[in-house]
Amino acid sequence: MSLPDIDPSRYGRRFDAAEVANRAAEMLPSLLSPNVDAQAKHRPHYPLSPAIRPMMLGAVQSRATMEMCYLPQSVYVGIQVESYNAGKEAVLCLCSHDGTYPLDYHEDTIDLTHFKPGPEQMYEKVSHIVQCLAIGRLEPFGPPLAAEIELATRAWFDFDAVPVLLYARPGDVDERASSVVRKLVARISPQFPGSIFRIPVTHRHEVEVDNGDEIFLCSLLDYQRVANPQVFEAVLDMAKIIRGKHMRVSFFNSTPQGGGVALMRHALLRMAKLLGIDMHWYVAKPKPDVFDITKRKFHNILQGVAPPDTRLTEEDRRMWQDWVINNAKRSWSDAKGPIMRSHIIVVDDPQLCALLPYIRRLNPNCKLIYRSHIEIRADMARVVGSPQHEVWHFLRQFIQEADLFVSHPIANFIPDEVPRDKVVLMPACTDKLDGLNKPLLDWSMGYNRLIFNRVCWDQCGTMLYGRRPYIVQVARFDPSKGIPDVIESYSVFRRLVEGKLPDAQLPQLVICGHGSIDDPDATMMFEDAIRRLQRPEYNHILGDVCVARLPPSDQLLNAILRGSRVALQLSHREGFEIKITEALIKVMRAGVPVIAYAAGGIPHQIDHGQTGFLVPVGDCVTVAQHLYQLFTDRKLYSKMSANAEKQVSPDYFTSANLMSWLWLFNELDEGRTPGGEVWVRDLWRKWYYDEYKQQGAKSAGKDSR
Numbered sequence: 001m002s003l004p005d006i007d008p009s010r011y012g013r014r015f016d017a018a019e020v021a022n023r024a025a026e027m028l029p030s031l032l033s034p035n036v037d038a039q040a041k042h043r044p045h046y047p048l049s050p051a052i053r054p055m056m057l058g059a060v061q062s063r064a065t066m067e068m069c070y071l072p073q074s075v076y077v078g079i080q081v082e083s084y085n086a087g088k089e090a091v092l093c094l095c096s097h098d099g100t101y102p103l104d105y106h107e108d109t110i111d112l113t114h115f116k117p118g119p120e121q122m123y124e125k126v127s128h129i130v131q132c133l134a135i136g137r138l139e140p141f142g143p144p145l146a147a148e149i150e151l152a153t154r155a156w157f158d159f160d161a162v163p164v165l166l167y168a169r170p171g172d173v174d175e176r177a178s179s180v181v182r183k184l185v186a187r188i189s190p191q192f193p194g195s196i197f198r199i200p201v202t203h204r205h206e207v208e209v210d211n212g213d214e215i216f217l218c219s220l221l222d223y224q225r226v227a228n229p230q231v232f233e234a235v236l237d238m239a240k241i242i243r244g245k246h247m248r249v250s251f252f253n254s255t256p257q258g259g260g261v262a263l264m265r266h267a268l269l270r271m272a273k274l275l276g277i278d279m280h281w282y283v284a285k286p287k288p289d290v291f292d293i294t295k296r297k298f299h300n301i302l303q304g305v306a307p308p309d310t311r312l313t314e315e316d317r318r319m320w321q322d323w324v325i326n327n328a329k330r331s332w333s334d335a336k337g338p339i340m341r342s343h344i345i346v347v348d349d350p351q352l353c354a355l356l357p358y359i360r361r362l363n364p365n366c367k368l369i370y371r372s373h374i375e376i377r378a379d380m381a382r383v384v385g386s387p388q389h390e391v392w393h394f395l396r397q398f399i400q401e402a403d404l405f406v407s408h409p410i411a412n413f414i415p416d417e418v419p420r421d422k423v424v425l426m427p428a429c430t431d432k433l434d435g436l437n438k439p440l441l442d443w444s445m446g447y448n449r450l451i452f453n454r455v456c457w458d459q460c461g462t463m464l465y466g467r468r469p470y471i472v473q474v475a476r477f478d479p480s481k482g483i484p485d486v487i488e489s490y491s492v493f494r495r496l497v498e499g500k501l502p503d504a505q506l507p508q509l510v511i512c513g514h515g516s517i518d519d520p521d522a523t524m525m526f527e528d529a530i531r532r533l534q535r536p537e538y539n540h541i542l543g544d545v546c547v548a549r550l551p552p553s554d555q556l557l558n559a560i561l562r563g564s565r566v567a568l569q570l571s572h573r574e575g576f577e578i579k580i581t582e583a584l585i586k587v588m589r590a591g592v593p594v595i596a597y598a599a600g601g602i603p604h605q606i607d608h609g610q611t612g613f614l615v616p617v618g619d620c621v622t623v624a625q626h627l628y629q630l631f632t633d634r635k636l637y638s639k640m641s642a643n644a645e646k647q648v649s650p651d652y653f654t655s656a657n658l659m660s661w662l663w664l665f666n667e668l669d670e671g672r673t674p675g676g677e678v679w680v681r682d683l684w685r686k687w688y689y690d691e692y693k694q695q696g697a698k699s700a701g702k703d704s705r
Contacts, residue, residue, distance in 0.1 A: 074099060076188070078181025080173045088113055095177040097185055102178060152216040160444040160555060162197060164214050187211055196553050199256045204331045204338065207256040207281040209269040218433040220274050226432040227655035234688050235655055238662040239275040248278045249665060250338040252355060253348035254294065256283050257552055258514050259476065260428055261348050261373055267431035267654045268661070277662075282338055284327045284352060292520045293320050294351045298395070300521070301387045302350075303573040304377045305479045312391050324354040339363055344665050347402070349373050356401040367668040370402035373428065375573050375600050378415045392417075403673060404664065406680075408601050414677070421675040424664070424683070427601060429657035435554030440562060448559035452512075456546045460530060464546060469565040470508040471627065474557055477513060477525035477549065482570035482597065485620050486511055487532055487545070489570065492624035494541050497631065507565060507631060508544045514552050522549065561592065566630050569596035572617055591644025593637065595626050605652070611644045651681050659684060 076097045083090040090110045096103040152163030166183050168176035187197055197215065200208040210217065224232050251269075253261055265281050272279040293316045300306035332339045339345070339359050346369045347355055356368055380388035392415055399405070399418075407414050409425040430437060440448070453463040464470060471490065475481040490509045497506070511529060529547050532538070538545075550556055561567060594612035596602045606612045613626040630637050650656055663684035667674050674683055 075103070076181055076184055078177040078179070078184060080168065080177040080180070082173045091173050093173045093177040095174065095181050097181045099185055099188065102181070107174060153219050153222060156217045157222075157438060160440060163216055164211070165216060166214060187214075196551060201256055201283060205283050205285060205327070206338075207265070207283055209266050209273070209281065213273065217270070217435075222433055223271060223274070223655060227653065228650040231650055231656050231659060234684070235275070235659045235662070237688070237692065238659055238666070238684075239272075239277055241666055242662055243276050245666075245669060246278070247343050247665060247669060248341055249280070249344045249346070250342040251279075251281045251346045251348065252283075252352050253281075254284050254291070254351035255286075256281075258519065263431075263434075263436065263554075264429055264657070265348075267429070267434055268658055270431075270434075271654055271658050280338060280342075282332060284324070285331075287323055288520065290320055290323045295519055295521055298350045298391060299374055300479060301391045302376045302381075303374060303480050304380055304388065305573050306387065308387075311387055312394060317394060321354050324352055325358060327352075328355055328358055333358075333362055339366070342366055344369065344668060346371055346661075350395050350399075353395055353398045356398050360401050367404075367665075368402045369404045369406060369664065369668075370399050371406045371426075372413065373408065374413075375408075375410070376413050376415055377573075378412045381415045403668060404675075406664075409604065409679060410601055411677075413600075419675075420677050422673055423677045424674055425677065425679045426657070426660050426681075427604065427652055429652050429654055431654040433654075436558050438558070440555065440559055444555065445559050445563060448553075448556050449563065451553075451556060452546075452548070452550070452560060455550060456548045459549065460547050462543055462546050464508060464510070466504070468504060468506065468508055469631075470510050470546075470563075471566045471568060472510040472512070472560055472564040473568040473570065474561055475513045475569065475571065476519060477522040477529070478519070479521060479525060480571055480573040481525075482572050482617075483511060483525060483529050484532060485570040485572075485597075485618065485623070486568055487529070487538065487541075489568070489620040489623035489627070490545070491538055491541055492621055493627040494544075496624055496628045500632065506544070507627075508546065509541070510546045510548075510560060510564070512546070512548045512550050512557075512560060514550055514557070564592055566627060567592050567594045568623070569594060569602060570615075570623065571597055571599050571602070573599060591641055591646075593630060593640040593644055595623055595630075605648075607643070611640060656681065663687065 076099065078095045078097070080093045081090055088111070092108045092110055094106045152165060155161040155163040164184055164187070166180045168179045170176075171179075197211055200212055202208055202212070227235075251265055253265070255262055269279055269281055293312075296306060297310060297312045297316055301310060301312070328339065331337070334340070339362050342363070343365075344367050345355075345359055347353055348371050353370060356370065359366060359368060376392065377388050380386055381392040383389055396415070396417055403422065405414070405418050405423045406426050407423060409427055414423055432438070449464065456463045473481075473483075473486050475483075477483065486509070494506070526547065526549050533542055533545055533547070591611070594606055596606060596612065596614060597617045598614040599617055603614055606614055608614045615622045615626070630640070660680040664674065664680060674680070
C-alpha cells in the first residue's frame with residue numbers, strides 16, 4: 001500500500017495501524033490541494049531532480065516546484081492469521097516492508113466469539129489498514145481456496161491493492177508474515193512506485209499471466225457482475241464444450257507488455273483460466289534490429305505513415321525470417337513444445353507471421369488463425385510498385401497459410417487477395433475489471449496523480465496544477481497517432497477561450513502513453529513532441545502541456561483518463577483504438593466525452609453529437625471548436641457525459657471477446673471454416689440461439705478425439 005512517511009518518534013517501533021490510517025486520511029486532502037503552503041507542511045524539501053532532461057520544457061510557472069512532485073512512500077504488507085483455542089481466538093500478524101528492508105510488524109489477538117462465522121469478518125477487521133495484500137498459506141501444494149480468492153479480489157477493488165496468494169513454510173505467525181512480504185517484494189519492479197509487478201516470461205518464452213496464477217484480481221462472480229447476462233451465459237456454455245474436448249490453444253506475438261494486443265491477451269487468458277480452459281501465450285525473444293524492421297517497415301508502411309523512401313530490403317527479409325524461425329526452433333518446435341501440442345494456434349499481427357507455414361509443416365492437423373490488429377491500407381496495397389504493395393505481397397505468402405483471417409470490422413483493412421470465405425470480423429476489446437478500467441477511490445486517484453506529476457516533472461518540467469481541468473490523449477508515441485495535431489488543436493482552442501475563462505479554469509493538455517519493447521519509434525516521437533512545443537508559436541501553451549512516457553501501470557492511465565474533462569484521439573491511421581471505449585466508460589460523475597478523427601475503427605465507438613464528436617482527419621480547427629463547445633456549454637457537456645457510458649456496446653469487453661474466440665475454436669475443430677466477412681458476434685449468436693439453445697446441449701463436453 002502507499003502511505004505518507006510516518007514519523008517513527010511519534011509512533012514508536014510497533015505502529016498503531018488505525019492511527020496510521022487516520023493520519024493518511026488526514027493528509028491526503030492537503031496533498032491534493034493547489035495550496036503549496038498547505039502541502040509543504042506534510043513533506044520534506046528536495047533539491048531539483050538530476051533526472052530532469054536538458055530537453056525539458058521551460059518552467060514558466062513559479063509554482064511548478066518539487067513541492068508538488070512529492071511521492072508518498074510505497075509500503076507492502078504481509079498478513080498471516082492463525083486460529084487456536086478451538087477456533088475461538090486468532091493471532092493476526094502484519095509485517096510491513098518498504099521494498100528494501102522490513103519496516104515493522106504488528107501482532108494482535110482477536111476474540112472470534114464476537115464475529116459471525118466466515119472469513120468476511122476477519123477481512124473487515126484488517127481492511128482499513130491493508131492496501132497491498134499478500135496472504136500466506138500453510139498448504140504447500142494445491143490451488144488457493146475459494147474463500148482466499150474471494151477475499152483477495154475484494155482487496156483489488158476496495159483498496160486498489162494487488163492481491164497475491166503465496167505459500168509460507170510452517171512456523172510462527174510473525175515469521176510467515178515476514179516470509180510472504182519478502183516474496184512479494186521480489187516480484188515487484190523497483191523502478192517506479194505503484195506496485196508494478198514484473199511479467200514473468202518463463203520456459204519456452206511463455207507469458208505467465210497474473211504472475212503464474214499467484215495474483216487474483218477478479219473472480220468469475222466479478223465478470224458475471226459486469227458482463228451482459230446473455231453473453232455471460234453463452235460463455236459458460238461454450239467453455240463447457242471446449243473443456244470437454246480437452247482443447248489446447250496457443251497465442252503467439254512479439255511482446256508481453258505495452259500496446260493494446262498485450263492488454264487484450266492478459267485479460268483474455270485471465271478469464272479463460274477462471275473457466276478452466278487450456279490457453280497459453282508465447283512471445284519471441286526480443287531483438288531490436290528486427291523490431292526496427294517490423295515497426296518501421298511492416299507496421300508503418302502498411303498503415304501508410306512511413307516516409308515515402310522507406311523500403312523493405314532483401315537483407316531485412318532474411319534477418320526477420322531467420323529471427324522468427326530461430327525462435328521457433330529454440331523454444332517451440334520440439335515434441336513437448338506448443339507447436340506440436342496445440343490444437344489451435346493464433347498468430348497476432350505480422351511480427352511472427354512467418355510461423356504459419358512452419359507450423360503447417362510440423363503439425364498439419366493444427367488449425368491456424370491469423371489475427372490482424374492493424375490498419376492494412378488495402379487501397380495502397382493494390383497499387384503495383386508502392387511500398388505497401390511490396391510489403392503486403394511479401395507477407396501474404398506466410399499469412400495465406402492460415403485457415404482463418406480475423407480482422408477489425410473495417411473493409412479497407414483487408415487486402416484484395418485475402419479470400420473472403422475465410423475472413424471474419426472482430427473488434428478489439430477492453431476489460432472492465434483490470435487496472436485500466438476498474439473504479440478508483442479518491443485516495444487512489446490522488447496517489448496516481450502524484451506519481452504522474454513526478455514523472456512529468458522529470459521528463460518535461462511541467463505537471464498538472466491544483467484542480468484545473470485538463471484534456472488528454474492517451475496513446476503510444478507513434479507517427480500515426482496525430483500528436484502534432486493534438487498540440488495544434490489545443491493551441492487554437494486556447495486562443496479561442498482567451499479571456500473567456502478564469503485562469504483557474506483554463507484547461508491543461510496531457511499527452512501520455514505506455515511504451516513497448518517492439519516499438520523503436522516511441523523515443524523519436526516523444527522527443528519530437530518536446531521540440532515542437534518549444535517553437536515560438538506555442539509559447540502561450542508551453543507551461544500547460546504535460547508530455548510523458550509513463551511506466552507500465554494500468555491504474556496510472558486509468559486515473560489520468562478518469563480525471564480528464566475531455567479525451568482526444570486524433571490518430572491519422574488506426575486499428576480499432578479501444579481507448580475510445582475506455583474513455584467513454586470512465587465514470588466519475590459520468591463518462592468522458594471524446595473528440596476523435598474518423599479513422600479506422602473509431603467511428604464504430606462514437607455516436608457523433610451524442611457521446612462525442614467525429615472530425616475529418618487533419619481538421620485541427622474543428623477539433624478546437626468542439627473543445628470550445630464542451631468547455632463553454634454546460635448543457636452540451638452534461639448531455640454527452642451522461643450518454644458516454646450508457647451507449648457503449650457490450651461487444652467491446654472481455655466476455656464477448658472470449659465468447660467469439662471460443663466459438664471460432666469450436667467451429668475449426670469441428671471442420672467448419674466460418675467466413676464471408678461477417679462479424680463473429682453475429683455468427684455465434686445465430687448458432688447459440690438458433691441451434692444450441694433449441695437442440696439442447698446433449699453433445700456438449702464430449703471428446704471428439
